[in-house]
Amino acid sequence: MEHTSFPPLSRVAICGGTHGNELSGVYIVKEMQKQKVEKIGSVSVISVLSNPPAIDVCRRYTETDLNRCFSDAKLSSTLTDSAAYEMRRAHELNAQLGPKGGEKAVDLIIDLHNTTSNMGVCLILSYLDWLTLHICKYIQTKMTSAPVTVMQLNDSNADGYSLDMLGKHGFAIEVGPQPHGVLRADIFNMMKRTLDFTTDWLQEFNDGHIFEGGEVETYSFLRSVDYPRDASGQITAAIHPQLQDKDFTLLQPGDPMFLSFSGETVKYEGEPVYPMFVNECAYYEKKIAFHLAEKITLKVPSISVKN
C-alpha cells in the first residue's frame, strides 16, 4: 500500500455539549476555557460549547437534535424566523469551524459525547479517512485502562449530519456508560485520556513522525433495531438482561434480545452481528433499541505530514 501524506494539522476544535446533558465533554471544555488552553504544542486549539442553551437546561437539545443538523442540505437551507434554535446554531458553527468542505475549515474537529450504553471508549468516524483511522489506531495502542473500539457510519460527505463533518477531518469520542445529566469521574478520566493521546498524536504527526501502515479493526454500521411496540407506539419490552451491557459482543441467532413486560423473551434472528448503543437513552424517541454492525478489518497506508 502506498504511503500517504497530509498537510500539517495546525487548527483543531474540541467540542463539548453538542448534546447538552452529556456532561464529560461539557466539563472538559469548560475546564479548558477556565485554564485558557489555546495552544497545545504546535496546535492551535479552539474549545467550543456547541449548544449552550441545552447545556443550561441539561437536556440533549432545546428544539431539535443539533448533531443531525450538519448535512449539506440543512447547512445550505435559508434560515427562516421559525427555524429551530439548533438549525441556527448549526449555521453559526459552520461559519466558525467550517465551512463544511471548504478551504478555511479547521483541520480537525473532535466532538465529545457520552452514552448510557456500555460502549467503553468508542471512536466514531462518519466516513473513512486514513488520517482519523491512524489516530484511532494510535489511541487503541496507547490506551491500556479501557477498551477502545472504532465505529464507522459510512456516510457520504454531503449526507453526513454530525458536527465533526465541518472540519477537514473529524471524529467523535463517545464514552459510556454514564447516565445523561450525571458526571462520573471514571468516565471523565477515560475521555480526558483519549483526548490527551489524540493531542500527543497530533504533536508527533506535525513533528514529521512516519506512522507505519497496518490494520485497524472497525465496526461498520448495518442497521438499527427498534423496541417491540403496541398499536399506540408504546414500547412493550425492555432490552433482555442477557443483551444489556453487551455492546460489541457477538449476537447470534437465537440469543435473547428483548424481555416483554409480561415476561416473554424475544430472540434474535438473522446472521451473527455486533450490537452497539444498546439501550441508549436518547434513542428511545428515535425508535432505536440498538444498532447492529459487522466487524471489518481495514488496511491503512503509512502516513506522514506533507511539508
Place this chain on the structure above:
Amino acid sequence: MEHTSFPPLSRVAICGGTHGNELSGVYIVKEMQKQKVEKIGSVSVISVLSNPPAIDVCRRYTETDLNRCFSDAKLSSTLTDSAAYEMRRAHELNAQLGPKGGEKAVDLIIDLHNTTSNMGVCLILSYLDWLTLHICKYIQTKMTSAPVTVMQLNDSNADGYSLDMLGKHGFAIEVGPQPHGVLRADIFNMMKRTLDFTTDWLQEFNDGHIFEGGEVETYSFLRSVDYPRDASGQITAAIHPQLQDKDFTLLQPGDPMFLSFSGETVKYEGEPVYPMFVNECAYYEKKIAFHLAEKITLKVPSISVKN
C-alpha cells in the same frame, strides 16, 4: 415489647411516574393498567400514573418536583391560576388517595422510584411506622437476589412532602442504578419482585398472620453534602471514583470524596457515616452530591390485624 394491631389494609395505591423519567414504575403501572389489575387477593389495588405530562415528555417534572408538594402547608394552600401544574396535581392526588391524615385515605401507598445511584433496592420511610417497618423486614428476609436497605427520613407528618404521606401508611421503593429515561430489565425485575413481596405480606397480614417482633436495620438521614462549586455556582469536581457507587459503604475520615476537574482529591472530614444517593442525577439542581446517614437498629413489636 407490646404486641400492636392495625385495621385490615383493604385499599392500596401503587404509584409510578411521580417522577416522569423514572421508567421502572412508569412501565409497571402501565402494565397493571393494561392487565386491568384491580384486586390482588383481599386487597383493592388502585394503580396511578402520578405525573402524566412529565411522563409524556420523559422528564422528572414539568414545572416543579411533584414529590415535594405534599406537605400540609402546600396541600392546604389555595390554588391560584399561576400555580405550577404539579401543585394542582398534588391537590388532585390528595382528593383521590387522601385526604392526608384523613379517615378516607387509602390504607397504603407504594410509590415507585428509580435513582442513578447504586442504591440496590432501598425502601424509604418518611417517618417511623411499625407497619411499614414490618413490610421492610419481610422484604429483606425474602429478597435473595439483591441487597435491600431501609432509609428513614424522620419527617414530621405535617412537613412530610412526599406522595406516600397521603395514605394511612406509605413508603417508596427506590431502585438503582438506572439512568433516568432508560428502562433496564434487571432493575424492572427487582422492583417487580419487591412489589410482589409487598402484596404477599399484605395478604398474610389481612389473613391474620402474626408477624413476630424483632430488629430492623435502618439508615437514618443526617444531612446532605453539596459538590464543590466556584463563585458562579458551577461545580468544580465530580464524586471521587472511590466513593462513586459506594452507597451504604462506611465513609471514614480521610476517605476520598471528590475529584476536582484539575485533578485534586477532596477528602471527607468528620465522624464515620454512611453515604446514600451518591451522584443522583436529579440532585445536582438541589445542590446535593450525596446524603449522609447513620445506621440505626430499631426494635419492632410483633403485629397482626385488628379484627
